[in-house]
Amino acid sequence: MMSFIKWVLFVLGAMCIWVLLNVLSTKQGWFKDPIAPANDNASFMAEAVKSIKKEGKGNGIFVLINQGKVFDDFTYSKGEKVTRDTVFGVASLGKWIAAFGVMKLVEQGKLELDAPVASYLTRWQLPPSQFDNKQVTIRRLLSHTAGITDGLGHNGFLTAEQVQPLEQHLTKALDADDGVNGQVLVGIEPGTQFKYSGGSYNLLQLIVEEVSGMSFSTYMNNEVFAPLNMTNTGYDKDLFGSNLAQYFNANGDVRDYPYYTSLAATGLYTSANDLAKFLNQNITVPVAQNTPHNLLVVSTLKDMRSPNATAMGLDIWGLGVMLFASNNADDFIIGHGGQSPSLNATLRVNPSSGNGIIMLTTGNRSLAADTATKWTLWETGNPDIYMLKNMIPKMLKTTAIGCLVILLMSIFYILMARRNARKLATQQQ
Template sequence: MKRFLKYTGLAIVLMVVHTLVVFLGTDNGWWYTPFTKERVPETFIASVQKELHNEFVGNMALGVFKNGQLEAESFHSNDKLVDRNTVFQVASLSKFVSAIGVMKLVQDGKLDLDVPIDQYLTRWHLPKSGFDNSKVTVRRLLSHTAGLTDGLGYAGFESLKDLQSLESSLTKATDADPGSDVRTVVGIEPGIEWRYSGGGFTLLQLIVEEVSGQSFDVYMKTEIFEQLQMTSSFYEWDERFRECVADFYNSDGSKARHRYYTAQAASALYTTLADLEKLFYSLKEDERKQKPLSVQFQKMMWQAQAETLGTPIYGLGTFLYAELENNSFIIGHDGKNNPPLNTAFRYNPLTKDGIILLTTGSTDFATRIASDWVYIHTGKVDALLFKRQLGKMIQTIIIGLVVILVLVISIAFIRKKLKNNDIVSTHQA
């Protein structure tokens, strides 16, 4: 029994050490290799252009910033020419911009972050649940901690005539991605867990309309885009921009159809690299320039509101990609949708460096490039890169645990056999 406990203890210690080393190694990028090590914007972009040859990307618009200034741009197209004024759908990057619109209402005293949202609603209300719906607040909707379990995911509609009303989409989204709960409903206790919710931002869209008395698209244009002179940004489809929109592609490289969204705040923003560059400049701490949010309310968005695995991951409408000094984070958002498109926005508030990348025809090119940009500038694995490596990490841990278990059992067996042989030899002698 004593020997059994000794080897069991050894196995447990080795397993714990192995698991911690693999986890910390993955989290800190000890053995991660980025696609390039180039930090200078022009050479970084040259590396991106090389990377484009390794896979299909239909269109790309890329801007890289250093010390708060645009250093270089790069474009790629498979057919129709793409430039800084080409309009891209940006999928969930919409949430980052939409959150600025919500926070403008908070700044103006028209919304309170911490009161029950039901006091702002007349057109639709959260269905009754087994939890306290009064704990659903604007802060929790913005930070994906409101207990909503929809998991949306909007696939959009191929025709404008198929668009749902906002209220019917919240009740049952007919364009939900496969595997999503089509209902916006409280399914877990609000405030205890970060759970990404497209439905939460669709609910914020309704709140903005109720409080402002305007459609979400009109409100965002008048309160955000016009102030920043983002002249080619909109949420509700505008036929005037038809010829300016980047082509959509399927994963096999064939052309895909345009899609339209009821869930505008969550998924539907159309914008350009030029317009997002103006948004990037507005993030700098300069109260002299006209911009929608004061520095105080901007920084409020970048404070940690939610964690996963003990690590801050989300503020108010923004991912917290990598922790920096003084409780700061690289902030921004990514977007991903079908037909394949992928977008990424990263901003370092300490150095004022950043990257904006818009693509069609790929589900992950923009995120991978932006995550590697974070890694080569900070030496840290950002939140989405860690998530991409999670499967490999778990596999490595499991394989290691099996090897340790087999090794300890083998050692125990061999030592027992050697001891038995010694006993036999002693008796024979």
């Protein structure tokens, strides 16, 4: 009996060690090689451009940032020329910039992160739910932990005349993706889990208007864009004229950018040069720069990139910003991405080094995100949350096979040991 117990403990111990090794190797990216040697900006630029040339279908710009300054850029287009001042729609990337506007109001004492959002609303209220709506706070809206289950996703509207008033849009978005309800309501107990929600940022947009007394667009221009000299940034695509990048679909045809009610969630238009100015606001080390570095105080920036949401056991979200991977300096690679059917944008930065990446594209659904994933591995040696997500199925398969092999080998060992014991006993007789 004792021998059997020892055997079971040995097998379980071996399996536990195998599982831990697989989890650790996956999380640390031990078997994932960066596309270029560490700290070699020129090599990374060359390898990234090689991939972009191969995969790029429409137009785009890729900018590599080193210590807060542009190291190099690469532009491409099957149509009109693209420059660092060309304006692209950036979809959900705008959530991060909208969060700056929200946190400005927090610093001014006009919003409290943990106060019920209902206390700031007069034009619209969350519908009654089976949960306590008072637990829906600014903090939880920013971090997608407020339990809002709208499923948005916004397709936008073909004409400016079709754009819904914000209150109507919160009640039922007419530009919702297929298969989602498009209603901003509490469907999960607030604070219990992460649930990505474009509607949460629509609600934040309304709160900004209520508290500031201005339209969201005017407020963001006054408090964020103008102070940072982001002169090619805004929410009205018609303001940019010929400076607006052509919007290519996956087939290479030019389509129109939509109009949006959901400005905070997905309606931002901006350029690579303006995003470089915004990126510098998130750097914690002194760098040479031409833009002010005091839009938000250091403690607010630290709060924004502190973990507020988890998934798969990993810290993935702060306040308005994604936490992509450890930067090996007690901080994170932070940023945000944006994706529409044939538009992809990304902005990531290592706050501790001042290094970053900006990429704006049309014609591809994930080229910018894929390039940023390669950059994160190259910058830190750590896989980002998207790479980890893709690696998990293989890890689970490898773990299961390994555990089965351990079990079979241990059984085989026991059987052979018993056979040898019987053979020895026979010989001794």
